[in-house]
Amino acid sequence: MPIRPHDNGFTHPRASEITPRAVYASRRALLQQLAGGAALAGWAGRSAWAQTPLYVPPGRLPALPSQRSAVAGAMTMEKVTDYKDATSYNNFYEFGTDKGDPAKNAATLKTRPWTVAVEGLVNRPRSFDIDELLKLAPQEERIYRLRCVEGWSMVIPWVGYSLAELIRRVEPQGSARYVEFVTLADKATMPGVGSRVLDWPYTEGLRLDEAMHPLTLLTFGMYGEVLPHQNGAPVRIVVPWKYGFKSAKSLVKIRFVEHEPGTAWNKAAKNEYGFYSNVNPDVAHPRWSQATERRIGEDGLFAKKRKTLLFNGYEAQVGQLYGGMDLKKFY
Amino acid sequence: MARAPQRGAWLLRPWAKPLVFALCLAPLAWLVFGAAADRLGANPAEALIRALGDWTLRFLCITLAVTPLRLAAGLAPLARYRRMLGLFTFFYALLHLLAYAGFDMGLDAQEIARDVAKRPFILVGMLTFALLLILAATSFNAAVRWLGGRRWQRLHRGVYAVAPLALLHFWWMRAGKNDFAEVLVYAAILGALLLSRLPPMRRILLHKQ
Numbered sequence: 001m002p003i004r005p006h007d008n009g010f011t012h013p014r015a016s017e018i019t020p021r022a023v024y025a026s027r028r029a030l031l032q033q034l035a036g037g038a039a040l041a042g043w044a045g046r047s048a049w050a051q052t053p054l055y056v057p058p059g060r061l062p063a064l065p066s067q068r069s070a071v072a073g074a075m076t077m078e079k080v081t082d083y084k085d086a087t088s089y090n091n092f093y094e095f096g097t098d099k100g101d102p103a104k105n106a107a108t109l110k111t112r113p114w115t116v117a118v119e120g121l122v123n124r125p126r127s128f129d130i131d132e133l134l135k136l137a138p139q140e141e142r143i144y145r146l147r148c149v150e151g152w153s154m155v156i157p158w159v160g161y162s163l164a165e166l167i168r169r170v171e172p173q174g175s176a177r178y179v180e181f182v183t184l185a186d187k188a189t190m191p192g193v194g195s196r197v198l199d200w201p202y203t204e205g206l207r208l209d210e211a212m213h214p215l216t217l218l219t220f221g222m223y224g225e226v227l228p229h230q231n232g233a234p235v236r237i238v239v240p241w242k243y244g245f246k247s248a249k250s251l252v253k254i255r256f257v258e259h260e261p262g263t264a265w266n267k268a269a270k271n272e273y274g275f276y277s278n279v280n281p282d283v284a285h286p287r288w289s290q291a292t293e294r295r296i297g298e299d300g301l302f303a304k305k306r307k308t309l310l311f312n313g314y315e316a317q318v319g320q321l322y323g324g325m326d327l328k329k330f331y
Numbered sequence: 332m333a334r335a336p337q338r339g340a341w342l343l344r345p346w347a348k349p350l351v352f353a354l355c356l357a358p359l360a361w362l363v364f365g366a367a368a369d370r371l372g373a374n375p376a377e378a379l380i381r382a383l384g385d386w387t388l389r390f391l392c393i394t395l396a397v398t399p400l401r402l403a404a405g406l407a408p409l410a411r412y413r414r415m416l417g418l419f420t421f422f423y424a425l426l427h428l429l430a431y432a433g434f435d436m437g438l439d440a441q442e443i444a445r446d447v448a449k450r451p452f453i454l455v456g457m458l459t460f461a462l463l464l465i466l467a468a469t470s471f472n473a474a475v476r477w478l479g480g481r482r483w484q485r486l487h488r489g490v491y492a493v494a495p496l497a498l499l500h501f502w503w504m505r506a507g508k509n510d511f512a513e514v515l516v517y518a519a520i521l522g523a524l525l526l527s528r529l530p531p532m533r534r535i536l537l538h539k540q
Contacts, residue, residue, distance in 0.1 A: 082373075089373030097510040100372065150507075152374060197509045268509055284449055287507045296373050301366060304437055 054143065055080040055157060057224045064221035066159045069140035071214045073317040076143050081154040085297045087228050091148070092249055093197055094183075094190040095230065101192070102230035108189040109250070111234040120256035121176035124169070130234050134220055137165040141224070142217060144240035147279045147312045151305075153293045158238055159221030164212045172208065172256050179211040180204075180261035181237060182253035198264045204248040205261040205275065206239065207321075215240055215317055241314040243277045274331040278322070279312035283331045342408035351412060355419045358386045359426070376434035383427035388497060390420040392520050395494065399527040402536040414470055417490070421467040424460050431456075452503035459496040462489055491528070494521045 057063075060083075069075060092102035114130040128136070139159050147153045167179075185201035187193045193200050210216065217238040220227060227233040232249025239246050245265055255261075265273035272286055281291045292305040311318055322330075341347060362382055365371045371378040394416040401409040436442045447453050466487055468474070475483045498521060502514045526532055 085373035093508075097508050099374075152377075195510075269507075272507070287450060287452065287504070289446060289449060294374065294376065301375050301379075301434065305435075 055083070055223055058083040059225075061225040061228060063224055064139060064159045064226050066139040066141040066221070066224070069142045071140070071142070071162065073215060073314055074140070074142040074144070076145055076155060076313075078143075078145065078155045079298075080143065080157055081295075082297050083223050086154055086156055086222065087230060089296060090230060091150075091244065092192075092230055092232065093195075094185065094192045094200075094202065094250075096192050097195075097197060103228075105191055106229035108191075109184075109229040109233065110189060111229070114234050114252075116235060116251055117253045118166070118170050118255075119253070120180075121173040121258065122256050123171035123173060126170070128166075133166070133218075133235060136169070137161040139220065142215075144215075144217075144238060145312050146238075146240065146244055147293060147308065149243040149245060149273070149277070149285055149288065149290075151288045151290070151293050152296055153306075153308075154296050157223055158217055158219050159224065160217045160219035160238070162214045163216045163218045163237065164214060166218055166254075167208075167212060170256075175258050176256035177208055178257050178260055179206050179208060180253075180255040180257055181206075181248040181251055182255065183248045184250045184252050197268075199267050201252075202248060202264045203261065204237070204246055204263050206246075207260075208256075209321055210239070210318075213318060213321065215314065241278060241311040241318045243279060245273070246277050276322075276327075276330050278327065278331075279308060280310055280327055280331070281308040282310075283328055337407065338404070339406040339408045342406070342411065348411070348415070352415065355390070355416070358382075358423075376430070380427065380430045380434060383423055383430050384501070387420060387423040387427050388501065388517050390416060390423055391494060391497060392517070392524065394420050395490070395521065395524040399524060399536055402533065418467060418470060421463045424463050428456075428460055452500055455496060455503065456500040459493055459500055462493050462496065466490060466493075491525060494525060497521075 088103045089099045090102055091097075091099060092106065095102040095105040112130070115127045116130070116133060117125075117127045119125040138161060140161055141157055141159055143155060143157045145153060146156050181204045183202045183204075184190070185193050206216065217240075219232070219236050219238045220234065222228075222231060227236065232247075232251075235251050236249040237247045237251065260275055263273070263275060265277075266275055279290070284290055290308055293308045294305050295303075309315070337343075362371075362379060366375055366379060369375070394413065397409050397413045397416060400406060432438055432443055436446060447457055466489060469478065469483065469486060478486065498514065498518055501517065502511065505511055505514050527536060
């Protein structure tokens with residue numbers, strides 16, 4: 001087996017992303033001044049220095065409290081994308097194919113009542129109510145890079161817990177080798193479902209070991225709040241080492257199956273979207289070179305694109321899942 | 332007896348041409364303002380590249396509409412605007428190409444060459460631009476004299492090849508999303524404008540006067 005450098009998963013921040021010492025020092029001075037004002041403020045100031053804020057909470061939707069994740073690779077230290085950009089620029093074809101459409105059209109989505117059916121090759125198939133799912137395991141904050149197959153990327157603080165927590169509770173049978181995700185396709189509330197762009201409902205899938213990987217997140221929130229409709233409310237998957245479209249939104253069903261399930265994009269264009277869709281700078285998509293990516297909101301119009309990392313920089317964590325596989329063939 | 336005023340005579344007024352010229356620059360002004368005011372959304376580079384491509388297609392439609400409109404509405408003075416509109420089509424195509432080369436490829440010639448080789452729709456876009464460049468470069472009066480009227484006209488019928496090539500470029504780009512609604516709109520418009528060149532259609536258009 002080739003020996004690979006294992007630091008890809010811990011990409012260090014670029015010099016431009018590190019808070020300059022002067023700014024940092026002045027913040028500390030301010031906090032110390034505040035702390036000097038009252039004993040209580042002193043205590044608050046101390047905890048504030050320990051953790052500089054990673055983003056400004058948007059204050060738009062109900063908060064979803066969480067703890068910092070201890071999973072390896074779950075907290076990238078890169079600059080978090082603006083909430084405004086992450087919620088106004090995304091693909092969610094059920095609400096239209098333009099990246100501004102989901103934010104415009106998703107208000108009609110009804111996220112209560114909501115159930116997720118878990119079925120197929122499991123010993124304990126059942127339906128979960130969304131409120132039950134929210135409490136199934138402790139909510140964790142994870143800051144992941146997100147790489148879209150179209151060549152852009154973001155850094156998003158998600159809230160959720162490892163999908164493995166749910167999988168363990170339904171006890172997959174020995175014959176279950178894949179997990180299929182089925183998402184909502186409601187013509188009444190989703191204007192894009194009338195189009196013939198994809199075969200609805202949108203389906204996606206993972207191999208069972210990929211689904212069990214601790215980084216695979218069953219996601220209920222972002223930026224400390226519940227998910228906005230356009231980002232896949234009330235519950236979605238996030239698989240940070242794969243292109244964004246692998247992460248199915250607004251889940252209604254999780255099925256455990258023996259054979260590789262068909263996926264929406266694979267059915268639409270087989271030669272363009274493979275089942276694995278791992279982020280890979282060496283395997284070009286016919287329409288987009290995958291060697292580089294544009295980080296949304298970074299340094300304005302003239303910023304240079306950055307190099308894309310194998311497995312989106314999560315190679316140290318997930319590389320072993322693909323040992324011996326030809327990633328050009330299993331793209 | 333006074334001569335009946337020519338239809339569309341206002342198009343010959345001294346202020347008319349500068350006005351149309353300014354109108355043709357308005358989309359660019361709007362985009363520059365949008366970029367400066369950070370109003371182009373989360374991915375301004377992509378927004379600019381796409382908008383400039385859209386405006387190239389729109390100006391191509393407008394340019395190709397000049398002749399059928401002149402015939403059908405009897406607006407003879409329109410002919411005076413054809414070259415300017417054609418040059419604006421080229422102008423927006425040039426900006427579209429520069430935006431792609433600058434924002435997407437970092438003005439790296441090697442990177443662009445690799446991209447052209449790898450992505451057929453970029454190659455088609457480049458071919459379309461090369462054709463427009465030839466037409467723009469031979470749009471001056473001196474070029475007409477130098478080529479001779481007949482040869483010049485034959486060369487400039489090349490614009491009929493620009494339309495399908497530009498559509499193919501757009502279609503191929505949108506094929507990733509299986510989303511052809513807009514492509515079909517442009518195909519219908521450009522198709523109708525090309526059909527209007529066929530002799531039977533020309534006769535019908537002329538007859539209507």
